[in-house]
Amino acid sequence: MSETKPKIKKPRGVAALIEGKCIACGARCQSSCPVNCIEMTETGEPIIETTKCIGCHKCVKICPAAALEMYFTPEEQKILAELAEQAKATGAPVAEELDEEAQKLQQMLARYRGVWVVIEQYEGVTAKVSWELIGTGAELAATLGVPLSAVIIGHNVEHLCKEAFEHGADKAILLDAPVYQHYRTQSFADAICHLIDKHLPEVILMGATAQGRDLAGAVATVVKTGLTADCTGLGIDDKRNLMQTRPAFGGNIMATIMCDKYRPQMSTVRPHVMHMPELQPGRKGEIIRDSFAPLEKDILVKILEVINDGDGKDQVDVAAAEIIVSGGRGMMNKDNFALLTELADELGGVVGASRSAVDAGWIAQSRQVGQTGKTVRPKIYIACGISGAIQHMVGMQDSDTIIAINRDPEAPIFQIATYGVVGDLFQVVPAIISRVRELKSQSAH
């Protein structure tokens, strides 16, 4: 008869403050503790009552300064070392002792699988950002080992399934009905909530467009999950959490946000932030048709008429341009922007601007590049008299080639520029224009 060895319990340790590291952030550790064993000193540092600490790690995880760690007695350290040896020998990881709450959470998280991209379309034509997200979604799905689904809602939009497959989707969930002819928050949000209830996806991506921002917020509120807007980077950690990176605190830092206790994990991403995937003509996938359609009489908003915003002639889409000549406060006044228009015309590009130039009333807000303007990814970005504030750079740093013209050699824009010209833009830009004209006339002969 073989005797089974008693299972060694993995010690949980107790929380301990690392001297000199607390930044007195406002007692986040205290508010995270489920057993109220943290008191705060007058200077805002925690005192941990170790006899009450249950080693749940919550304070350690929440501390923004990494000022807390788990302390293990020498005996506990010995047990941990033993368990690590066992794990090495058997190849199995040391199982975490989970409390009831953590077990329930794990079971809930395990029910959600799959990555979705909600496809935005208008009269059957897709917003490009949706295909960019299909590219990103495919990478996330591959890391998670799950299929990527395109969620297509509209009327007479079945042809978009083929496009979704050719861009990289494995499946297309299709809701095609007259009630979805035009986007309305209520009908589209109801449809997506219905699909979430039915299929339980773990990740949902939408474009950070007017429609995507509206829809994502409505859906996240109903299904009671987290939503990170305007992500600039997405990845997956070793626990299947979506790591959502975005500028925070006015763009001064990049924060990685996770929604580790709720599902689905929802993010919006602006156009041009992610790369467009390569088209794979003829690529096939599975169409899942769903007949869910709210009744027209139950939808409060009625579309009476669709009025297009101008005839498009005067509208310049900075975000879609391949060459952008941008001006900042260094342009000095509105009239000087004519110089940039001249250069942009020579190069076949468009004029963009920093927020300072927009705020000064020198150029329309639609031309603003940056955190509160457009995100651009042109082949060439020429920054004239722009210092390179972080809020500007997050909107253009992924341009293929960045040319910066600034008379201050210390201007931050030079840190990301491919080519930097230290000089007066009123001399440099005319010189570039005349050189471009010279080259053009040479090639014409």
Ligand SMILES: Cc1cc2nc3c(=O)[nH]c(=O)nc-3n(C[C@H](O)[C@H](O)[C@H](O)COP(=O)(O)OP(=O)(O)OC[C@H]3O[C@@H](n4cnc5c(N)ncnc54)[C@H](O)[C@@H]3O)c2cc1C
């Ligand atoms: C929440 C928030 C959101 C924001 N969103 C945005 C955004 O979307 N986009 C954005 O751009 N900013 C944004 N900003 C503002 C941003 O912080 C900066 O204030 C802004 O980008 C500065 O614009 P600028 O580089 O044109 O001006 P400045 O910082 O004043 O720089 C002007 C530059 O011109 C150079 N210069 C002057 N004369 C000449 C000359 N003759 N020749 C060559 N160089 C010259 C100077 O050396 C200087 O470097 C935001 C700020 C906040 C707080």
Ligand code: SF4
């Ligand atoms: S580890 Fe958990 S129980 Fe212990 S102090 Fe931190 S939050 Fe409280």
Ligand code: SF4
């Ligand atoms: S969470 Fe960290 S930084 Fe904030 S008070 Fe507690 S120990 Fe200090």
